[in-house]
Amino acid sequence: MPTLDLHHAHAWDVSPTEAVAIQRELAPLVREAPLDFDAVRTVAGLDVSVRDDRVRAAVVVYDVRAKAVVDQAIWEGPTPFPYVPGLLSFREVPAILPALEQLRALPDVYMLDAQGRAHPRRFGLACHLGVLLDAPALGVAKSILVGRVEGELGEAKGSGAPLVHKGETVGVALRTRERVKPVYVSVGHRVTLRDAGRLALRLAVKYKLPQPTHLAHRLSYRGEL
DNA sequence: GCGACAG
DNA sequence: ATCTTGTCGC
Numbered sequence: 565m566p567t568l569d570l571h572h573a574h575a576w577d578v579s580p581t582e583a584v585a586i587q588r589e590l591a592p593l594v595r596e597a598p599l600d601f602d603a604v605r606t607v608a609g610l611d612v613s614v615r616d617d618r619v620r621a622a623v624v625v626y627d628v629r630a631k632a633v634v635d636q637a638i639w640e641g642p643t644p645f646p647y648v649p650g651l652l653s654f655r656e657v658p659a660i661l662p663a664l665e666q667l668r669a670l671p672d673v674y675m676l677d678a679q680g681r682a683h684p685r686r687f688g689l690a691c692h693l694g695v696l697l698d699a700p701a702l703g704v705a706k707s708i709l710v711g712r713v714e715g716e717l718g719e720a721k722g723s724g725a726p727l728v729h730k731g732e733t734v735g736v737a738l739r740t741r742e743r744v745k746p747v748y749v750s751v752g753h754r755v756t757l758r759d760a761g762r763l764a765l766r767l768a769v770k771y772k773l774p775q776p777t778h779l780a781h782r783l784s785y786r787g788e789l
Numbered sequence: 790g791c792g793a794c795a796g
Numbered sequence: 797a798t799c800t801t802g803t804c805g806c
Contacts, residue, residue, distance in 0.1 A: 649794040
């Protein structure tokens with residue numbers, strides 16, 4: 565059971581207004597850095613499902629070299645915060661942290677089923693978790709929160725097009741499967757957009773979502789793999 | 790003021 | 797996110 569050491573810890577029992585203030589306070593702490601792929605052995609996929617006022621966070625640790633799940637955990641509890649576009653982390657992080665504490669060991673990279681910097685205040689769920697743990701994190705979302713895809717996105721697997729918001733490239737629309745709707749990848753923390761896209765594409769071998777996120781979604785929704 | 794809006 | 801069967805297309 566790893567002991568999570570939270571950097572920049574803060575209260576979670578806050579109002580939407582206070583939540584926005586916290587995001588503006590932490591957003592400047594997001595760092596972009598190249599990912600040392602040779603040092604990446606495990607990537608954790610995270611997802612949270614909701615049913616009957618209860619949230620269930622699931623974590624699946626995927627070994628990139630063995631191409632297999634090496635650990636998993638689930639945590640369920642009361643829904644702590646309503647769903648408010650732009651404030652998703654205040655609803656999901658309180659469930660994700662206790663789930664992570666159940667792992668045998670923490671992963672090298674965190675992959676979230678949400679946005680990172682492709683957020684109105686450049687501080688989506690992937691950034692929030694990344695900054696709190698001060699670890700590499702990226703967001704792989706199924707739809708757009710803010711911004712628009714510029715240019716044409718090819719139909720071939722691996723095609724990409726920038727996701728731009730207010731003149732700033734905040735992410736990339738990435739086609740992980742031919743003729744299938746793309747996923748939207750963005751920086752969470754300590755990774756570059758380029759590397760985040762590479763990792764997402766590399767791990768999306770069977771479904772449009774990368775294996776870690778796909779499996780975490782399955783575990784969260786069904787309660788088992 | 791009106792519409793958009795991760796999960 | 798969740799409610800839910802079959803159906804069209806690759």
